[in-house]
């Protein structure tokens with residue numbers, strides 16, 4: 185004999201609950217968690233490095249590096265004086281709230297004001313999984329093209345801020361900043377947009393001001 | 401793609417529910433998947449097959465070999481401007497009736513576990529044990 189048990193349960197329900205709990209707990213501890221997402225090689229580590237050099241003294245930073253297997257990024261971050269920990273996702277394409285919690289609390293967060301999660305390089309999966317971050321920030325680099333928002337609408341519509349990086353290479357690519365911004369604003373009218381070059385430091389001030397405004 | 405992570409999460413939920421219901425084995429799992437949920441059914445099924453047939457205790461025997469049934473949900477967008485609906489996959493954000501982009505997804509991004517179908521009998525070795533030691537379990 186067989187019988188049917190009805191669940192009618194959303195697949196992300198348990199994760200959503202864990203994420204909400206983590207978000208509240210971090211807020212109580214005064215740690216702002218930022219989930220940083222982009223395609224592979226867009227410039228997440230470079231942007232973080234520059235941000236750490238600029239503001240780590242004022243706002244101590246911790247970085248959770250999620251990578252399928254390597255730990256080169258964590259080594260780079262630590263060399264700059266910020267706290268860092270590497271989590272390997274074992275082939276999973278994104279971080280969920282449970283993994284984020286485990287990673288974060290594997291570090292000593294005392295004194296930390298901002299924790300960054302460098303999510304796995306990928307534009308589809310991380311967008312759908314709440315990590316427990318207070319702010320979701322996406323990085324788009326100039327070589328990826330100004331039409332990228334059209335290809336990954338979900339990612340652009342769920343982010344609080346967008347950093348358009350590698351602006352120093354603009355003249356070598358067919359990238360029109362205004363076109364890009366108008367595509368993005370159409371999907372997400374409230375999003376903050378920061379064009380920067382993590383190489384030259386152009387535009388970093390505005391991004392860092394945003395962070396200073398958001399910390400608890 | 402996040403299909404694999406999603407599969408693990410579905411398995412976990414189903415195993416939990418089956419155990420709560422004293423079911424010895426799950427035969428099928430039915431999920432409802434919106435057409436713009438971002439999950440690709442064929443890939444999901446491949447991940448599923450792999451995940452429910454792993455060797456040893458990596459796969460819980462209660463769900464070993466279970467079949468995944470995917471029920472698609474059409475993607476429909478509602479236009480706030482002309483109050484009509486249209487096919488999201490064909491027209492995306494801009495309403496084909498009036499050209500407005502003041503639209504929102506009405507349905508189509510769902511990813512739900514609908515139900516599981518389970519065997520109703522306790523496995524022999526387990527029911528033997530129950531006969532000896534405890535009063536017969538209350539079956540639902």
Ligand SMILES: Nc1nc2c(ncn2[C@@H]2O[C@H](COP(=O)(O)OP(=O)(O)OP(=O)(O)O)[C@@H](O)[C@H]2O)c(=O)[nH]1
Pocket residue numbers: 222223224225226227228229230231257304305349350351352353380381382383384
């Ligand atoms: N010209 C220029 N190059 C940059 C900039 N930011 C990053 N890069 C280069 O882009 C490449 C990738 O940068 P990473 O910071 O490692 O990118 P990532 O997103 O962390 O990469 P993964 O972690 O592998 O996904 C490196 O060669 C950087 O030097 C920038 O603003 N301008």
Ligand SMILES: [Mg+2]
Pocket residue numbers: 228229230257302
């Ligand atoms: Mg990196």
Ligand SMILES: [Zn+2]
Pocket residue numbers: 479480481482483484495496497498499500
């Ligand atoms: Zn309309």
